[in-house]
Amino acid sequence: MARVLRGDIVADALCSRVAEEVLRLKAGGVAPGLAVVLVGDDPPSQVYVRRKLIKAREVGIRSFEHRLPAETGEEALLTLIGTLNADPLVHGILVQLPLPPHISAGKLLDAIDPSKDVDGFHPVNVGRLSIGNDGLIPCTPLGCMLLLDEVVTEFRGLKAVVIGKSNIVGKPVALLLLERECTVTVTHIHTRNLPDIVRGADIVVVAAGSPRLVRGDWVKPGAVVIDVGITRVVDDDGNARIVGDAAADEMDHAAVVTPVPNGVGPMTIACLLSNTVKAARRR
Structure with a gap:
């Protein structure tokens, strides 16, 4: 029987350590602050932002929330980012994605001070990650x-297979695995013979956004499966549920499988808070 690795439990432990570090920083005169920018009224984004702000308050991080209407112009947002970059009370800046189509996400993210880029998406932090330097690492990877x-x-x-080559998860996690001296294969939608490639893996990280893509007979006995996928599906009876990219119910022969939900998701928020404290400590 595979071990179910609960990310919510690991995340709670990390948040406890973050809270202790926040207390130490405050004792030294530094109160870590996180600014969150949300543009528009996308329902999932509003849920994510609310969860992040609640967790920030729980660990003692000051939060600065900027909720803007969907029609906000790009220049106005760039001006806000500039203000937050210069604010000594703000140590981390998070721009919640997706943004409205008239705003260039790349342009906006590039405008964030790399030392405050707690999402780890700025080209400077991506470059630091690629050479093994100690930058701010993207939260989900x-x-x-x-x-x-x-x-x-x-x-x-160890042989590691990463399914999905996004800049948010696939590429960064592949670089992190390389830093640990794994032999890494990155696969994507055009990869041929994907099941055979996965069958050779000791570690499988799947972030494809394709429900139950990885089947049980793709995974060798004793492998570790990290499932980043999260998709809402509706069954034939009209009942909605959340599923991952791995068919975990078919993987009793694996060593470890992360569940969906309560797997990688809680870790993303905990790592955001950890990055904020890291940024505060450095400044």
Whole structure:
């Protein structure tokens, strides 16, 4: 029977450590602050922002919330980012994605001070990650690695397959696995013979956005499966449920599988808070 690695439990432990670090920083005269920018009224984005702000308050991080109408212009947003960059009370800046179509997400994210880029998406932080420098690491890939640290004692020489090549998850997690001396294969929608590639993996990280893509017979006995996918599906009876990219119910022969929900998701928020404290400590 595969071990179910609960990300919410690991995330709670990380948040406790973050709260302790916040107290130490405040004792030294530094109160970590996180600014969140939300443009428009996208319902999932509003839920995500609310969760992030609640968790920030729980660990003692000051939050600065900027909710703007969907018609807000790009120049106005760039001006706001400039103001937050210069604000000494703000140590981390998070722009909630997606943005309205008239706003260039790349242009806006590039405008964030790299030292306050707690999402880890700025080209400077991406570059630091690519050369193994100590920048701010994207939250979901960092969360994946912290989960792997719970169950993998020696990474060197392990075969890792990353399914999905996004800039948000796939590419960064592949770089982090390379830093641990894994042999990494990155796959994507045009990859041929994907099941055979996955069958050779000791570690599988799937972030494809394709419900139950990875089947049980793709995964070898003893493998570790980190499922980043999260999709809302409706069954034939009209009941909605959340599923991942891995068919976890078919993977009793695996060593470890992360659940969906309560797997990688909580780690993403915990790592955002950890990055905010890291940014505050450095400044």
